[in-house]
Amino acid sequence: MGVPLRSCNVRKPNETMRLIITTFAGIIFGFFIGVSFPTLSLTKMNLPSSLFPSIDLTYIEDKYSGLSTQALFNALNSLKANKVVSMPSYKNNETKIWIPTNPRGAERLPPGIIASESDFYLRRLWGQPSEDLTVKPKYLVTFTVGYNQKNNIDAAVKKFSENFTIVLFHYDGLTTEWDEFEWSKRAIHVSVRKQTKWWYAKRFLHPDIVAPYDYIFMWDEDLGVEHFDAEEYIKLVRKHGLEISQPGLDPNSGGLTWAMTRKRDNTEVHKDTEERPGWCTDPRLPPCAAFVEIMATVFSRDAWRCVWHMIQNDLVHGWGLDFSLRKCVEPPHEKIGVVDAQWIVHQSIPSLGDQGQAEGGKAPWEVVRERCRKEWTMFQDRMTNAEKAYYEAMGMKPSNLTAH
Template identity: 85%
Template sequence: MGVPLRSGNVIKPSEMTRLTITTFAGVFLGFLIGVSFPTLSLTKINFPSSLFLSIDLTYIEDKHSGLSTRKLFSALSSLKDDKVVMVASNKSEKTKIWIPTNPRGAERLPPGIITSESDFYLHRLWGQPSEDLTIKPKYLVTFTVGYNQKSNIDAAVKKFSENFTIMLFHYDGLTTEWDEFEWSKRAIHVSVQKQTKWWYAKRFLHPDIAVPYDYIFIWDEDLGVENFDAEEYIKLVRRHGLEISQPGLDANSASLTWAMTRKRDNTEVHMDTEERPGWCSDQHLPPCASFVEIMATVFSRDAWRCVWHMIQNDLVHGWGLDFALRKCVEPSHEKIGVVDAQWIVHQGVPSLGNQGQPVGRKASWQGVRERCRKEWTMFQDRMTAAEKAYYEAVESNPF
């Protein structure tokens, strides 16, 4: 006597047919999808670079003699989208490295050895390098000087503490004569005759060299500093968040062209002024705000990185630059100001102007002044043209 089957375990012919049709339909549909789907490009897969650097290609080559390391790495390097490429085909070949994120010119170096920034710190020729510096100055001050102004510069330098690196740009070619001052032996001396401070600044104060310094002072040689203390000045600049600044000018200064730079009493700093009628179309723009002169300018590290790029190679006097400094900080009318509590006297000594004539001819300050005015016009024209071209490009390509 047979055992009756439960109705639930019996597969009816109609159900078997439906199952078979469904199975074949699924396989066919999967085939169509597989054929129509684009081929997966492994070059688009971005693996961490550390993954490839940790692979021992020599070991793989030993285990699979049919694959050369070069061929294997060629395939692996395509997977990492050219972020790091290292080739070690055999012991006789040097390792090659290509890292596009390295500074320009150093793409082939391993990142750990790259030093892209430098400084003006002095080092000994003996002993341990780690023991060279007893103190690392946090600020930089430069003066463009001639030896005739040695007394003035000596007085000025003594207003700056050991927290400052001192740098002298010599336009008269005299350098060793300054060794009569003890501080001169620790200073950095750059000597190129008959050049201006903006010529020196463009060529010797690249932002990657000045980067260790929180503030960079770029000063003339004819400044009276009896009422100035550099450390106190830095405190005020920090307190008021100034990125570009200058000390106030005493009323006894040789020339006071702008109301903005005149020292005020009973205030620490000021960032705007009332100029002559019609001189300011906008109270947030120069010369009523966002403005200091270029005789005793002080820049923060970030501001200098921008300003350096704006200095023109051929416009060496810097005329017009003071009106454009505002483009390097935002909001400029809050970040550019005059420090009243630490003030100076502009003596107006035209010593650099006396260098302005060819050898064998009588020196004339007038020729230098004419060149200054020409440069002012050229700078303004270049800035206007550059901004116009930029905004036209933005309008034509908004995305």
């Protein structure tokens, strides 16, 4: 009698057919699952460099996908923690750049091409750019001028060496007339009628424009400089650590108002003074200390960056600034001073005042002076109100505000 053959490897025909059908169905199902998602190419995706520093990654957005691949990249970018991510355009292969640490408005530029500062250095129209400058000036001096004071300005400019860039702001509209002076052909001329030096300063001396200069001289046109040497002045400013300064004024100068600015004998620099009774609420505050006038002020680069932001657009005479310059240096009673060893004469020529317009029977210089006084009060009120608003917002009570 025969015994049936038994083996685990033997399948019935219906089981074999069932396996084939199941396998084929799985392949079809997997195919449809695959095409229903966006295709990701690992050779073209940008993953965070901290994970795969050597792999360049991009993405391809599938037109059939409801999944936002941009959202995926936003998540990846957040992992980069402000590192550069290059994302190619869909339409062409142009690289997209976004660098938040760049200056505002320049986030789309590579850092290596950014020139965030400028200067007043003159350039040739020919030759190699690297050969344009035989001397690169380290300091800047500006005068706000009218042609009637040409001889005075000529004498003043000659006190400044080739280490200084010369800028003339012309309030009377006359510029080419100055070409009688050889130095004028190398100077920068800016001409807008009937404007003051603080109007010019706010519009043409932005901190990023004057950044190459260690010191910025903001001078009037009516200064006698017989006893002044600019290079020696710079040496003394550096020696005594002055961020804001002015030369001492000859005691016989016209319009000498403040004891602080009066030249002293037998000293290089002074930083405080004694004023008339009741004029100083604190010996370390203006006008007894931390104070110079605005007629012949000299600023360090860092101090000027702060002062420029403090200059108001509508208060063009600058009255009141001298009492608030102290807010731009610390400690002000040590960083602001008068250089006695290099002194000047204030000639008190009311030339800019003559550019005013007579009103109500008053002479041009009278209406200009009235505006100056109004600006003094307006500036002090603005500064006081701004400080109060700040301290209130911070929940603080200031011990003292801007002195009038």
